[in-house]
Amino acid sequence: MERNLAVESAFPNRRETLQAQVVWGSRRISLGGDAPVRLQSMTNTDTADAIGTAIQVKELALAGSELVRITVNTPEAAQAVPYIREQLDRMGIDVPLIGDFHFNGHRLLTDHPDCAQALSKYRINPGNVGKGDKRDRQFSLMIEAAIRWNKPIRIGVNWGSLDQELLAALMDANSRRPIPWGAKQVMYEALITSAIESATRAEQIGLPSNQIILSCKVSGVQDLIAVYRGLSQRCRYPLHLGLTEAGMGTKGTVASSVAMGVLLQDGIGDTIRVSLTPAPGESRTQEIVVASEILQSLGLRSFVPSVTACPGCGRTTSTTFQEMTQQIDNFLREMMPQWRIQFPGVETLKVAVMGCIVNGPGESKHADIGISLPGTGEAPAAPVYIDGEKHTTLRGETIAMDFQVIVERYIQQRFGAGVVTTTN
Numbered sequence: 001m002e003r004n005l006a007v008e009s010a011f012p013n014r015r016e017t018l019q020a021q022v023v024w025g026s027r028r029i030s031l032g033g034d035a036p037v038r039l040q041s042m043t044n045t046d047t048a049d050a051i052g053t054a055i056q057v058k059e060l061a062l063a064g065s066e067l068v069r070i071t072v073n074t075p076e077a078a079q080a081v082p083y084i085r086e087q088l089d090r091m092g093i094d095v096p097l098i099g100d101f102h103f104n105g106h107r108l109l110t111d112h113p114d115c116a117q118a119l120s121k122y123r124i125n126p127g128n129v130g131k132g133d134k135r136d137r138q139f140s141l142m143i144e145a146a147i148r149w150n151k152p153i154r155i156g157v158n159w160g161s162l163d164q165e166l167l168a169a170l171m172d173a174n175s176r177r178p179i180p181w182g183a184k185q186v187m188y189e190a191l192i193t194s195a196i197e198s199a200t201r202a203e204q205i206g207l208p209s210n211q212i213i214l215s216c217k218v219s220g221v222q223d224l225i226a227v228y229r230g231l232s233q234r235c236r237y238p239l240h241l242g243l244t245e246a247g248m249g250t251k252g253t254v255a256s257s258v259a260m261g262v263l264l265q266d267g268i269g270d271t272i273r274v275s276l277t278p279a280p281g282e283s284r285t286q287e288i289v290v291a292s293e294i295l296q297s298l299g300l301r302s303f304v305p306s307v308t309a310c311p312g313c314g315r316t317t318s319t320t321f322q323e324m325t326q327q328i329d330n331f332l333r334e335m336m337p338q339w340r341i342q343f344p345g346v347e348t349l350k351v352a353v354m355g356c357i358v359n360g361p362g363e364s365k366h367a368d369i370g371i372s373l374p375g376t377g378e379a380p381a382a383p384v385y386i387d388g389e390k391h392t393t394l395r396g397e398t399i400a401m402d403f404q405v406i407v408e409r410y411i412q413q414r415f416g417a418g419v420v421t422t423t424n
Helices: 005-010 050-062 075-090 105-111 113-118 133-149 164-175 183-205 221-232 249-265 286-297 320-342 360-366 399-417
Strands: 019-024 027-032 038-042 067-071 097-101 121-124 153-158 212-217 306-309 350-354 369-372 382-386 389-394
Touching (some): 067 075, 075 097, 113 133, 183 221, 212 221, 221 249, 320 399, 350 360, 382 399
Parallel strands (some): 067 097, 121 153
Antiparallel strands (some): 019 027, 369 382
């Protein structure tokens, strides 16, 4: 069983949950329990375009996504799913695929068994499975498909598509309270109740409790925190975190980081997704970058070597340290798909690129490897520190490339054949 030692030491109060398993071929990923918090993403391609979707899934997987969700909304999309899986297998991409179903999922899973089998997990929105008498029957058909093909499900409630009959019933009950709740509190209760009652119904149909994951997504930071704190107290299912629409750029990044950071600090959350709206031409992989940075910043997991850099001030009028920081960070990220295989543990590496003598030597010594560049009025020399000791001093026009070579050699020696030695 996988263990996340960072969580155990830094977050001793992490919520105890059941542990689900997502499987594809030889790939087995644990969700919940003592497994690490997992990264998830979603494609924005037309799933009926099997090649285009497979390419984007590959990009997301190489960026670090451990689960990728795809829309399955039409017969054409359902028919494409086995071909997407086939293309990924040919490319050596063993990331599990999650099918996202709304409105007609019961028909698609029933009519397209190859799709149902090719997916590793289903996402069901109880607010979009039907109304009245049809709702229970159509929900049951989806759960029965999960049982038949031995697939876990996520019951994902969204407040933008909440079961209106349930909400109306709770509002009526609230009106009879001696002291009625506010409208927002009723909404929170409806989200939580929808998720838990749906999970209970799934278990009654025959789905094991350890194959159920829950989510209650909203778009407001404080709302998300309140709902998940309430949900976590009332069940032991693994929980998937994420704002349903985080927004673009800085807004989406900050909102997601604040909301999920608070919950993860509370020990709540087993999988996460940052639902960023991409800027025109921006890669979909940006949401994985942000999600991994959230977990890494909290000390929950390590994905890529961290680069510490000063913000700059009047002492650092040169842009060299900014350019060098960006160059090193880009280099480390580009190399990680290869290095994860060659150099296990390299994701824990700490690099410092500092701009002047004030904090430069100190931060460089605290890092595994660091460089302190000359600031305004300082001698044109850049000392390099390895494992707390001065290793060499770089000078000239090729400092950036020389340091990159030293970093790569250090990685090879420490995480590959042996441990690097330092000299003064």
